[in-house]
Amino acid sequence: MTSKGKGTASKPAKGIFAAAAVMTAVVLVRWLGRRSNTQVHRVVLPPTKDA
Amino acid sequence: MVQAQQPQASPPSQPKRRRPGQDWKAWPQYDAAELGLRGYWYPVTWSSKVTGTPQRQTLCGEKLVLIRDGGEVYALADRCPHRGVPLSLGRQEFPGTLTCAYHGWTFDLESGKLCAVLTDGPKSPICGKVVQKTHPVEERHGIVWVYLGDGEEPHPLDEQLPEEWRDGSFVLGGSMQDRRGDWRYACENGFDEGHAKYLHRTSLWRLFRTMPTWNITSIERQGRWIHRVQKEVHFRDEHSGLGVWTNYRWWKKKPPERVFNIGNVGDLGKPVHPVIGRQEFPGYTSISVPGVLRVVYPDFIHYEWWVPTEPGHHRYVGIMIQYREGLSTLPFYLKYFGGIRWFFHGQFSQQDEWMVGETDAPPERLYRPDASLTAWRKLVEETTTTHEAARAAKARRQDYDV
Ligand code: FES
Ligand SMILES: [Fe+2]
Numbered sequence: 001m002t003s004k005g006k007g008t009a010s011k012p013a014k015g016i017f018a019a020a021a022v023m024t025a026v027v028l029v030r031w032l033g034r035r036s037n038t039q040v041h042r043v044v045l046p047p048t049k050d051a
Numbered sequence: 052m053v054q055a056q057q058p059q060a061s062p063p064s065q066p067k068r069r070r071p072g073q074d075w076k077a078w079p080q081y082d083a084a085e086l087g088l089r090g091y092w093y094p095v096t097w098s099s100k101v102t103g104t105p106q107r108q109t110l111c112g113e114k115l116v117l118i119r120d121g122g123e124v125y126a127l128a129d130r131c132p133h134r135g136v137p138l139s140l141g142r143q144e145f146p147g148t149l150t151c152a153y154h155g156w157t158f159d160l161e162s163g164k165l166c167a168v169l170t171d172g173p174k175s176p177i178c179g180k181v182v183q184k185t186h187p188v189e190e191r192h193g194i195v196w197v198y199l200g201d202g203e204e205p206h207p208l209d210e211q212l213p214e215e216w217r218d219g220s221f222v223l224g225g226s227m228q229d230r231r232g233d234w235r236y237a238c239e240n241g242f243d244e245g246h247a248k249y250l251h252r253t254s255l256w257r258l259f260r261t262m263p264t265w266n267i268t269s270i271e272r273q274g275r276w277i278h279r280v281q282k283e284v285h286f287r288d289e290h291s292g293l294g295v296w297t298n299y300r301w302w303k304k305k306p307p308e309r310v311f312n313i314g315n316v317g318d319l320g321k322p323v324h325p326v327i328g329r330q331e332f333p334g335y336t337s338i339s340v341p342g343v344l345r346v347v348y349p350d351f352i353h354y355e356w357w358v359p360t361e362p363g364h365h366r367y368v369g370i371m372i373q374y375r376e377g378l379s380t381l382p383f384y385l386k387y388f389g390g391i392r393w394f395f396h397g398q399f400s401q402q403d404e405w406m407v408g409e410t411d412a413p414p415e416r417l418y419r420p421d422a423s424l425t426a427w428r429k430l431v432e433e434t435t436t437t438h439e440a441a442r443a444a445k446a447r448r449q450d451y452d453v
Pocket of ligand 1: 136155
């Protein structure tokens with residue numbers, strides 16, 4: 001993507017960049033995780049009485 | 052004690068005295084437990100890794116086949132009783148069963164019963180007469196736990212998970228790695244008081260933190276765990292005639308001034324998370340059977356399970372948790388994948404892996420900080436109720452070698 005030499009990208013272009021960056025990060029993390037037998041999970045407990 | 056005499060026996064003047072440290076006879080259960088302690092739940096793999104395709108796992112010297120069916124995970128002995136082919140080479144022909152790749156013996160996953168023999172017709176007389184060994188399985192926190200026992204009713208998995216896991220929601224990141232070295236060396240390394248100050252001095256995980264040089268500690272029991280409790284922490288020592296030795300460097304944070312029992316470099320002014328605070332851990336490092344370590348930091352807790360697999364090998368299961376909920380868990384994903392996995396569950400832990408793989412004991416000559424090692428061995432002795440378990444493991448080790 002070029003921004004016509006002004007250093008500013010149009011709104012939709014920015015959105016596409018951001019989405020691509022997020023997608024790349026997600027794919028990379030998943031790939032790294034699978035390769036290194038690594039995972040991250042959330043463990044949500046039922047609410048306790050004293051909370 | 053009686054010892055087999057070598058041909059070039061020493062002069063028969065005095066009976067030979069056994070030097071302390073020559074063997075592990077003082078801890079007979081521990082000594083015999085080369086393939087692990089039986090009667091416990093072990094983390095075996097990630098839940099997401101178990102599918103309808105059978106997979107082989109080795110736990111405490113036993114080969115198991117794991118398969119998922121109808122959402123549940125099942126574990127059976129991997130050796131087909133017919134001709135000894137691994138069942139993990141087989142496939143699923145009917146729901147709720149697993150069929151051996153060779154002659155089509157088909158086992159019920161729940162009971163292990165031989166329920167069909169595809170190459171002997173629907174009326175095969177051997178059906179129902181053969182039962183394959185099964186193992187209890189639970190899935191918890193994204194991990195598959197297998198109970199390795201001898202047919203007894205297992206205790207609830209919860210009794211064996213860290214108590215603080217029931218005290219709040221958290222986010223968990225972990226890595227499972229097959230490693231060289233007896234699982235007992237890995238446990239001893241984990242609870243070893245001395246090594247971190249020297250071996251890990253070069254770890255990137257501690258790049259900006261000053262490790263102590265030596266401590267005075269005591270061992271305290273709290274429930275199922277024994278803790279290393281620091282009484283004195285030293286950071287700079289004058290070794291007479293040799294010089295000064297310290298882990299302090301100009302780029303590292305100044306060591307805390309008071310004795311600490313949180314994290315291996317102190318809390319450095321960080322507030323302690325309330326869930327962690329209310330556990331009232333007496334020390335920051337604790338260990339419990341069947342081989343799990345807990346290291347407490349102000350805002351997260353690190354665990355290591357060392358799961359016995361084959362003789363001289365174990366599986367490292369490194370877990371880091373942080374008490375967070377909802378969106379506030381997101382930074383943890385970044386922290387774990389961006390740092391912890393590579394620096395802590397990576398390079399730092401690989402320094403341990405290196406030493407565990409090289410350890411060769413007994414014989415051994417222990418020094419003062421090794422009180423932590425002997426306390427751990429004693430804990431195993433106290434909690435292993437019968438020699439039978441250890442003997443069974445030894446017998447199985449012989450099977451294994453054949
Ligand atoms: S070896 Fe398994 S069916 Fe023959
Ligand atoms: Fe270590």
